[in-house]
Amino acid sequence: xxxxxxxxxxxxxxxxxxxxxxxxxxxxxxxxxxxxxxxxxxxxxxxxxxxxxxxxxxxxxxxxxxxxxxxxxxxxxxxxxxxxxxxxxxxxxxxxxxxxxxxxxxxxxxxxxxxxxxxxxxxxxxxxxxxxxxxxxxxxxxxxxxxxxxxxxxxxxxxxxxxxxxxxxxxxxxxxxxxxxxxxxxxxxxxxxxxxxxxxxxxxxxxxxxxxxxxxxxxxxxxxxxxxxxxxxxxxxxxxxxxxxxxxxxxxxxxxxxxxxxxxxxxxxxxxxxxxxxxxxxxxxxxxxxxxxxxxxxxxxxxxxxxxxxxxxxxxxxxxxxxxxxxxxxxxxxxxxxxxxxxxxxxxxxxxxxxxxxxxxxxxxxxxxxxxxxxxxxxxxxxxxxxxxxxxxxxxxxxxxxxxxxxxxxxxxxxxxxxxxxxxxxxxxxxxxxxxxxxxxxxxxxxxxxxxxxxxxxxxxxxxxxxxxxxxxxxxxxxxxxxxxxxxxxxxxxxxxxxxxxxxxxxxxxxxxxxxxxxxxxxxxxxxxxxxxxxxxxxxxxxxxxxxxxxxxxxxxxxxxxxxxxxxxxxxxxxxxxxxxxxxxxxxxxxxxxxxxxxxxxxxxxxxxxxxxxxxxxxxxxxxxxxxxxxxxxxxxxxxxxxxxxxxxxxxxxxxxxxxxxxxxxxxxxxxxxxx
Numbered sequence: 148x149x150x151x152x153x154x155x156x157x158x159x160x161x162x163x164x165x166x167x168x169x170x171x172x173x174x175x176x177x178x179x180x181x182x183x184x185x186x187x188x189x190x191x192x193x194x195x196x197x198x199x200x201x202x203x204x205x206x207x208x209x210x211x212x213x214x215x216x217x218x219x220x221x222x223x224x225x226x227x228x229x230x231x232x233x234x235x236x237x238x239x240x241x242x243x244x245x246x247x248x249x250x251x252x253x254x255x256x257x258x259x260x261x262x263x264x265x266x267x268x269x270x271x272x273x274x275x276x277x278x279x280x281x282x283x284x285x286x287x288x289x290x291x292x293x294x295x296x297x298x299x300x301x302x303x304x305x306x307x308x309x310x311x312x313x314x315x316x317x318x319x320x321x322x323x324x325x326x327x328x329x330x331x332x333x334x335x336x337x338x339x340x341x342x343x344x345x346x347x348x349x350x351x352x353x354x355x356x357x358x359x360x361x362x363x364x365x366x367x368x369x370x371x372x373x374x375x376x377x378x379x380x381x382x383x384x385x386x387x388x389x390x391x392x393x394x395x396x397x398x399x400x401x402x403x404x405x406x407x408x409x410x411x412x413x414x415x416x417x418x419x420x421x422x423x424x425x426x427x428x429x430x431x432x433x434x435x436x437x438x439x440x441x442x443x444x445x446x447x448x449x450x451x452x453x454x455x456x457x458x459x460x461x462x463x464x465x466x467x468x469x470x471x472x473x474x475x476x477x478x479x480x481x482x483x484x485x486x487x488x489x490x491x492x493x494x495x496x497x498x499x500x501x502x503x504x505x506x507x508x509x510x511x512x513x514x515x516x517x518x519x520x521x522x523x524x525x526x527x528x529x530x531x532x533x534x535x536x537x538x539x540x541x542x543x544x545x546x547x548x549x550x551x552x553x554x555x556x557x558x559x560x561x562x563x564x565x566x567x568x569x570x571x572x573x574x575x576x577x578x579x580x581x582x583x584x585x586x587x588x589x590x591x592x593x594x595x596x597x598x599x600x601x602x603x604x605x606x607x608x609x610x611x612x613x614x615x616x617x618x619x620x621x622x623x624x625x626x627x628x629x630x631x632x633x634x635x636x637x638x639x640x641x642x643x644x645x646x647x648x649x650x651x652x653x654x655x656x657x658x659x660x661x662x663x664x665x666x667x668x669x670x671x672x673x674x675x676x677x678x679x680x681x682x683x684x685x686x687x688x689x690x691x692x693x694x695x696x697x698x699x700x701x702x703x704x705x706x707x708x709x710x711x712x713x714x715x716x717x718x719x720x721x722x723x724x725x726x727x728x729x730x731x732x733x734x735x736x737x738x739x740x741x742x743x744x745x746x747x748x749x750x751x752x753x754x755x756x757x758x759x760x761x762x763x764x765x766x767x768x769x770x771x772x773x774x775x776x777x778x779x780x781x782x783x784x785x786x787x788x789x790x791x792x793x794x795x796x797x798x799x800x801x802x803x804x805x806x807x808x809x810x811x812x813x814x815x816x817x818x819x820x821x822x823x
Contacts, residue, residue, distance in 0.1 A: 246327040247272050248279060250299075257303050263317075263345075268338055273326055274317065275302070281320040284666045287589050290483060290525050290532070291375045295472070307362050309369035311349045312376075318342040319380045323666060323714045336383075343382045346373075353442065366446060368476050374443040375483060378436040378491075379668035385435060386428045386717040415819045417726065422812055424722040425676070429810055432669060433495060440488045444500055452481040453508045482529050485509040489536045490597075490670075493543040510537075528590045531580040532597070538572050539601050545569070546608055553608070557615050562608045563636060569605045573598070589663060592654050596674045599647040599654075603681050606647075609640025610684060631688055631789065638688070645685040649698060651678035652705045659708035664720075667712075672720045673810075675705065679727065680814060683734070687790035687817065689741055695788055702731060730818040737821050741789035790817070 250258070250272060258264055258271035269277075282297035296305045296312075305313050321339040325332045352358070353365050447453065466474075488500045499506065510533055545565045547553055556562040577584065577598065584595055616632040655675045658664040664671075679702060686698055709724035716722075 246276070248275050250275060254299055254302060257306055261306055263342070268341060269326070269334075273328065275299075276326070277317050277320040277324060278302075278305075278313075280324045281316050284663075285319065285323065285380065288593065288663065288667055288671075289376070289379050290529060290590065291372050291379070293525070308364070309367065309373075310363040311346070311353075311365055311367075311373040312369035314342055314346050314349065315373035315376050318346055318382060319376060322383055323380070339383060343384055346377075346382075350442075353446065366449065368450060368473070368480060371443050371447050371450070371452075371480050371484070374439050374446075375480075375487060377439055378487060379670070381432055381435075381669055383715065383717060385431055386719075417730065417819045418812070418816065420726055421815055421819075424726060425719055426810060426812060428717075428719055429673070433491070436491055437495070437497075440484070440491060441500055444484055444488065447480060447484055448505070450477070452477050452484070453505050455508070479529070481509040482533055486529075486532050486536045489540055493539050496543065496547060499540070525590065527580070527583045527586075528594055531576075531583050531594060534576055534580070535594075535597055535601060538569065538576060539597075539604075541572070542569055542601060542605050546605070553611075557608065557612055562612070566605055566608065566640070573602060573605070589658075592658060593667075593671060596651055596654055596671060599651045600674050600677065602647040603644050603651075603678065606640035606643045607681070609637040610644070610688070612637045613641070613688065633688070641685045641688050644681050645690075645698070648678040648682035648685065649701055651675065652682070652701050656701070656704050656708055659712055664708055665712035665714065669719070672709075672718075672723075675709065675720070676723055676810065679705065680810075683731075683818070689787055689789040691786055692788055695738065699731070699735065706731070727815075727818075730815075730821065733821060734818065737790060738788040739791065741787050790821075 254275070255271050258274055261271070261274065263269065264271050264274055279297070282292075282294065286292050286294070286297070295301055296309075296316075318339060321335050321342060325335050326338075328334075349365055349370075353370060358364060358366060485501060485506055489506075492499050501509070546556065546562060546569075553562075556565070580594075584591055584598070613631055613633060616634070616637075619632075651674055655664060655671075658667060658671075682698060682702065686695060690698070706724045706728050709720040710728075713721035
């Protein structure tokens with residue numbers, strides 16, 4: 148029961164001793180300044196945590212703990228003191244703190260008033276960091292937004308006038324960027340989902356015509372831009388069914404019934420994963436994009452995007468800067484809406500959502516001269532994209548209007564003249580826009596991918612013609628034929644497909660090497676997926692061993708790029724790459740020596756097709772393949788390889804015709820069946 152007292156003299160002497168040591172150290176440093184000059188700052192830093200430890204020890208010894216709360220308060224105080232002392236000298240904390248932007252007081256006031264900052268989802272500094280990362284890594288890969296809102300001075304307009312556009316930017320950026328703070332990765336998942344839920348709320352307000360009496364409106368040009376961004380970068384929720392799916396019906400309506408239509412099913416785990424990992428998410432994205440673009444078109448028509456600009460040169464000079472930018476945004480968005488909906492409609496084999504008069508107005512609308520002088524450097528790309536979109540629509544309308552029409556074109560041979568006509572249009576287009584293709588920008592890479600994709604679809608009927616001819620002349624089972632029936636013109640089309648596919652895959656590798664592929668829009672990954680499928684199918688028809696080795700080496704590099712370019716493990720790129728890698732490994736073992744028809748000339752040694760920044764002639768072409776079963780003596784004079792004949796090898800099945808859509812449940816059956 149006696150009071151417990153701790154004398155302080157001993158601690159005072161300890162501090163005095165340390166003080167004397169510090170004086171002695173400083174004396175030695177003055178004697179030998181050149182030796183200790185580089186380590187003086189380090190010693191000061193080490194001395195400052197040392198002193199904090201002494202103070203912490205004193206507190207622990209002198210504090211009276213009477214119950215559990217006192218002990219907890221003591222530990223919290225110790226943790227706070229340790230954090231405040233260690234963080235200035237921790238390289239990790241210094242790096243993280245430096246990655247966040249420094250905001251002016253005015254900008255802090257603007258963002259601190261933002262709804263979700265006030266709710267505590269993220270801080271004002273974190274919100275600005277997400278916006279900056281979006282404009283740094285993602286905006287250059289799309290034509291939707293310019294750099295106007297990337298400037299801090301314009302954040303007031305973004306926060307107060309564009310609720311949907313800001314929420315969409317934050318939603319996309321929070322999926323692709325982890326906050327550089329403690330718990331940033333885990334918090335990022337929660338932030339992304341909550342922001343996406345709010346985007347759905349604003350989208351519902353748009354559809355139902357609800358509007359608030361405030362500065363923040365939903366029926367604005369920013370809403371159109373936000374909807375276009377949504378078609379480019381998908382939220383994480385699109386990769387899973389809706390949460391209420393399990394309660395929509397009972398077991399009776401989900402079990403197979405004898406009255407249901409019979410479907411051809413292949414009991415193959417890879418085929419199931421292909422459907423669940425790639426096909427179903429892509430179909431959900433396509434359905435969502437189709438409806439989102441229809442909303443954007445309706446809103447754009449309401450906002451007068453397709454109206455004629457009746458201003459003249461004299462009136463332009465009297466306009467304010469805000470009015471000039473609004474006029475330019477309308478012209479820009481009208482062209483983008485035409486491009487986006489035409490590309491999606493052509494790929495899905497559907498009619499255009501734009502009436503002919505509206506589409507003509509969108510294409511031909513031009514601003515005043517003063518507006519064009521201040522236009523963005525993206526203008527040449529939009530011009531090129533618009534012309535290429537018209538050619539893509541021609542491919543869809545001429546070659547793939549319906550399954551029956553396409554089959555008739557194949558039987559009559561009329562597809563050859565149509566293909567030649569489209570080839571001429573593509574050649575003229577490339578010559579006219581060669582400067583844009585070789586500009587070296589990221590948009591040039593994406594434009595080149597669009598061009599090569601259009602070429603692949605144009606020549607893809609050559610593959611289907613080989614399939615039709617093989618089935619017609621085969622006396623064996625339709626699923627397993629004896630040999631491919633090749634014609635010289637169709638084989639030339641196949642070689643053009645292989646060339647475009649390789650160019651697309653090389654562009655993907657370039658984007659990966661520059662750490663840009665992971666931020667690319669969804670359609671970029673669809674181009675890569677389609678190109679890899681076309682490449683494998685084209686090589687399976689027949690190829691020389693050197694070209695086969697080089698082509699599969701390019702494909703191996705792309706698989707690595709896709710596996711390392713994902714914001715999360717749900718992304719379509721990584722899931723497709725993992726699935727494809729398992730089968731490409733054994734693909735090389737199934738190429739066999741084959742007979743080459745006498746009227747087919749082997750292609751010349753492959754020359755890298757330089758489109759945009761796609762040329763990788765300086766990259767090594769390693770011989771990654773081990774053709775153990777192939778001997779030069781066995782090849783003889785033919786020097787020709789192909790996959791075992793299988794009608795599943797060809798690109799399009801007329802039974803599940805989907806326009807320019809090359810993704811179907813049976814697309815990769817030729818891979819799943821190898822070795823079966």
